[in-house]
Amino acid sequence: MYFVTKALFFPPVEEANEDGILAVGGDLSPKRLLLAYKSGIFPWFDGDEPILWWSPEYRMVVFPEEFVVSKSMRNILNRNIFKVTFNQNFREVISNCSSIKREGQEGTWISNDMIEAYCKLNEMGIAKSIEVWQDDALVGGLYGIDLGDVFCGESMFSKVSNASKVAFVSLVKRLKDENYKLLDCQVHNDHLESLGGREIHREDFMELLKSKR
The missing domain is CATH 3.30.70.3550 (Leucyl/phenylalanyl-tRNA-protein transferase, N-terminal domain)
Incomplete structure (x- = not known):
């Protein structure tokens, strides 16, 4: 090491x-x-x-061109329950990711130092957020690092049912529209798998990361 x-x-x-x-x-x-x-x-x-x-x-990733929105999620999106914005309130998103209580976790790895570091990256146009609003209240979102053709997702949060899923689906749609190669989700968990993520070997991930779009 x-x-x-x-x-x-x-x-x-x-x-x-x-x-x-x-x-x-x-x-x-x-x-x-x-x-x-x-x-x-x-x-x-x-x-x-x-x-x-x-x-x-093994790296958990989503390939935008392979991503299929479930029927139930399409219904939620079509009902216009939520409003989605891009990179409008990064600090509030990362702060919520830090403070939200998660099942099976006693604390958070997103410390104050991490928040300040990623807020600096946001000011530089490198770290970006997706915000999900309901009745003018921020109820979900996610943030990550934008490398231009690869988006490295870091964390997401949800205060109401489906809010983080809406953020995720909205991000993948945007990445697909802008011809990104992949969304990096880092490590496997069942929630990400249910959203369309799959694991690839580190060698394959590095080839995709380094290849020119």
């Missing part, structure tokens, strides 16, 4: 251990975070731990 120094460097992703951890330490500066995402690496750690940098062997 590589210990990150002040040098702006990450080892090859193939050197990650069997759990997917590639490196430890470093900082959350915009340059380091952008290098990480462009290199197929993402930070994920508890607030009281050193920064852990990950590149798992």
Whole structure:
């Protein structure tokens, strides 16, 4: 395992251990975070731990051209229950992702330092959000890193039923319309699988990440 120094460097992703951890330490500066995402690496750690940098062997992704909206979700979208905006209130979205209570989790990995780091990336036009509104209240959303042809999803939240699904579907539709190669969802979970995500090997992910659109 590589210990990150002040040098702006990450080892090859193939050197990650069997759990997917590639490196430890470093900082959350915009340059380091952008290098990480462009290199197929993402930070994920508890607030009281050193920064852990990950590149798992199998990556959860969504290919926009393969994505099919379920009949039940189409019905929800057609009812116009929600209003969706893009990148209008990034700080509120990431703050809600940090504070929302999740089943099976005691706390959050989105610390205040993480919030400030990604808000800086948002100011630079790199981190972006999707907001879902109901009666002028923010009830769901997600955020991630926009690499131009790959969107790296980070976290989502929902205060009412289906709000995060609406954010997800709206994002994938936008990525499809703008010819993005894929939505990176990082690691498998059942919710993402139900939304159309599937795992691909790290080698295939890196080829897609590095290839020119």
